Each structure stands twice: as C-alpha cells, then as structure tokens.
Amino acid sequence: xxxxFGDDERGITICAGTGSTIVNxxxxxxxxxxxxxxxxxxxxxxxxxxxxxxxxxxEEKWIRSVLDEIRENPTIRFVYQTDYVAFMRNDNLxxxxxxxxxxxxxxxxxxxxxxxxxxxxxxxxxxxxxKQIEQHxxxxxxxxxxxxxxxxxxxxxxxxxxxx
Amino acid sequence: xxxxxxxxxxxxxxYIKIQTNHIRTIIEFQDGSKYLAxxxxxxxAKKENWLEKFGVADPEIRWxxxxxxxxxxxxxxxxxxxxIQDGITLIRNDNIFFCFSEMIISTIxxxxxxxxxxxxxxxxxxxxxxxxxSGNQLDAFRQQIQPFIPVAYSYLCLSRQIREIRRDLSTVAxxxxxxxxxxxxxxxxxxxx
Numbered sequence: 001x002x003x004x005f006g007d008d009e010r011g012i013t014i015c016a017g018t019g020s021t022i023v024n025x026x027x028x029x030x031x032x033x034x035x036x037x038x039x040x041x042x043x044x045x046x047x048x049x050x051x052x053x054x055x056x057x058x059e060e061k062w063i064r065s066v067l068d069e070i071r072e073n074p075t076i077r078f079v080y081q082t083d084y085v086a087f088m089r090n091d092n093l094x095x096x097x098x099x100x101x102x103x104x105x106x107x108x109x110x111x112x113x114x115x116x117x118x119x120x121x122x123x124x125x126x127x128x129x130x131k132q133i134e135q136h137x138x139x140x141x142x143x144x145x146x147x148x149x150x151x152x153x154x155x156x157x158x159x160x161x162x163x164x
Numbered sequence: 165x166x167x168x169x170x171x172x173x174x175x176x177x178x179y180i181k182i183q184t185n186h187i188r189t190i191i192e193f194q195d196g197s198k199y200l201a202x203x204x205x206x207x208x209a210k211k212e213n214w215l216e217k218f219g220v221a222d223p224e225i226r227w228x229x230x231x232x233x234x235x236x237x238x239x240x241x242x243x244x245x246x247x248i249q250d251g252i253t254l255i256r257n258d259n260i261f262f263c264f265s266e267m268i269i270s271t272i273x274x275x276x277x278x279x280x281x282x283x284x285x286x287x288x289x290x291x292x293x294x295x296x297x298s299g300n301q302l303d304a305f306r307q308q309i310q311p312f313i314p315v316a317y318s319y320l321c322l323s324r325q326i327r328e329i330r331r332d333l334s335t336v337a338x339x340x341x342x343x344x345x346x347x348x349x350x351x352x353x354x355x356x357x
Contacts, residue, residue, distance in 0.1 A: 018341075058319050078337035080330055087337055136336045137331055146326040153319040154252070157312045161241040161254070 005062045012059060016070050019077030021087040024065065027053050038092040039122055040064045058121065071125070076132075083147065085140055093129050097137075099144045099151070172208050172224060172229045176188060180224060182231050184257050186242040189235055193218045199257050203236075205229050232258070245319075254309060262309055264316040 086096035179194035
C-alpha cells in the first residue's frame with residue numbers, strides 16, 4: 001500500500017510492504033534518505049537530528065494516522081537464513097531467533113527484537129508482537145535445533161574427509 | 165581455504181602455474197589461459213593444442229601430471245549445502261564432485277550410489293568440455309564417500325523436516341497477517357495548504 005501526502009516540494013510517501021514500511025520525506029525538492037520508523041517520534045527525532053528538518057503538525061498528524069492504521073493490522077513476513085529465523089512486521093518491528101552457533105554465548109533460543117534504525121520505543125508493541133509469536137516458539141526451537149544438527153553433520157563429513 | 169601453487173620454473177620457456185584450493189585445480193599458462201586440471205592431461209593437451217598455443221610439450225605435461233598426482237593422492241574436499249534445494253555436494257579439488265540430493269531420498273532411497281558426475285564444471289568458462297574421469301577414479305571416489313552415506317541421509321531427512329517447519333512458520337506469519345494487502349493502490353492525503 002502506498003500513501004502520499006503533500007507535493008513534490010515537500011511531500012511524504014509511505015510505502016507499507018509485507019515486511020516493512022518506509023517513509024520517504026521530500027524537502028525542498030530533495031529526497032531525504034528513506035526511513036523505516038515504527039513510531040512518529042522516532043521519525044521526527046531522526047529528521048531533526050540528521051537533516052535539521054522540523055516536521056509540521058499537519059504532516060505529523062497524517063504520518064501518525066497512517067502508521068496507526070498500519071499498526072492496527074500489521075502484516076508479518078517470515079524470513080530465514082542459515083542460522084536464524086525472523087518475523088518481520090510491516091510496522092517495522094522484528095523478532096529474530098538465532099542458532100547457538102551464531103551466538104555461542106547464548107541459549108539456543110536467542111531472541112533479538114528491535115526495530116529498524118532504532119530501539120522499540122513503544123514497549124506495548126513489542127509485548128503484542130511477542131505474544132503473537134510465542135505460541136509458535138516450539139516450532140522455531142525445532143527449526144534452530146535441526147539446523148544445528150545439520151551443521152554438525154556437514155562438519156563431521158568435511159572434517160573426516162579432510163582428515164582434520 | 166587451502167591455496168597452493170606450483171610453478172614450472174625449471175623450464176624458462178613456458179610459464180605454467182598450477183593452482184589448487186578446496187574447490188578446484190587450475191592450470192594457467194603464460195598468456196593467462198586457464199584450464200581445469202583434467203585427469204587425462206596428454207589427451208587434453210592434444211585436444212587443446214597446447215604445443216602450438218603455449219609451447220607445452222611432453223616434459224611439461226609430465227611435470228603437470230606429476231603435480232596433479234600429488235593433489236589427487238590427497239584430495240581436499242569442500243562440503244557444500246544448498247539452502248533452497250537441500251542437497252549436499254562433496255567437491256574434490258581434483259575437479260570431481262558427488263551430490264546427495266533430496267530427490268534421491270524421495271524417489272530411490274537406496275540409490276545413494278548415484279554416478280559421480282565426471283566433471284562438475286560444465287559451463288565453466290575455463291574449459292568447454294567435460295573432463296574424462298576413469299572408472300577407477302570414480303570407484304575410488306565412491307568408496308571414499310561410502311562411510312558418509314548414513315550421515316548424509318540423516319542430514320537430508322532432517323533437512324526435509326526443517327523445510328516443513330519453515331513452511332509452517334511461513335503459514336503462521338501469513339495467518340497472523342490476516343489477508344496481507346500487498347496491492348499498490350495510492351492513497352492521497354489532504355494537501356498541507
């Protein structure tokens with residue numbers, strides 16, 4: 001879903017995808033690098049700190065309403081890599097879980113939660129997200145454990161063949 | 165990653181370099197031409213006309229074979245896995261490889277003795293044709309791999325389970341999302357003036 005506000009001189013485009021939402025802010029015809037905030041406060045701070053741009057009240061109100069709308073019914077994308085799985089909500093929160101080989105110091109189910117470009121500044125959102133996912137954690141744990149076993153099997157083959 | 169190079173320095177005429185790592189062995193000539201090391205070097209040299217191209221004759225070929233023999237007598241392995249297709253490939257640095265694939269499990273469970281592809285690098289820009297590998301070489305490779313079949317089998321079974329879990333987790337994400345709206349309709353807000 002694409003939301004637009006303003007014009008080419010000072011316009012805002014919000015693209016809500018399946019795993020993330022990005023805000024593109026245009027100021028005096030120049031594009032400000034795309035932001036992926038989970039809250040208007042984060043976006044406002046970032047615009048002020050990095051680009052010395054003050055968000056106008058009407059813009060803030062509009063962005064807030066759009067992000068609220070997205071947050072009300074966020075879509076979630078599941079992604080995986082060799083040593084982790086992650087759930088990414090399109091209000092820009094994610095929960096990721098790593099295998100212990102990726103994080104040797106941590107338990108198997110190592111959780112990393114956050115938001116792009118910032119910490120989660122709305123704790124209730126994180127709680128809601130964790131609650132959404134927690135009943136499926138046994139499956140996540142099975143996946144992580146399976147990946148560890150696969151990794152061990154491959155190491156065993158490789159080490160033995162190479163005489164290490 | 166093991167990297168080793170042999171240089172033919174005894175002969176001032178042709179410059180030849182043999183480079184080997186865990187994945188493959190390459191022969192490089194003075195003009196930068198590269199070839200994957202074949203099992204039958206004289207045949208390759210003849211076919212590619214190395215004498216005319218690089219001035220490489222029998223003594224140089226013998227030198228190459230001698231070095232390759234060293235590599236073949238203690239080949240290095242790279243064990244590669246494929247995240248998407250769930251297969252295992254054992255790549256030897258004398259340029260042959262062996263694949264264990266999911267398909268083998270699902271169709272012919274006992275058929276791990278599949279043929280070793282005589283040359284896994286078809287399509288590689290270094291050389292246009294497959295390398296001839298002798299039956300003995302294949303048998304030796306197969307024998308070397310035999311003890312690992314149970315481990316590979318376990319890996320592939322496990323890998324299948326993991327894939328199913330992965331699908332279930334994707335379904336979880338999809339269900340939690342309700343019916344994801346991925347259209348690109350444009351919503352226009354009120355202009356700020």
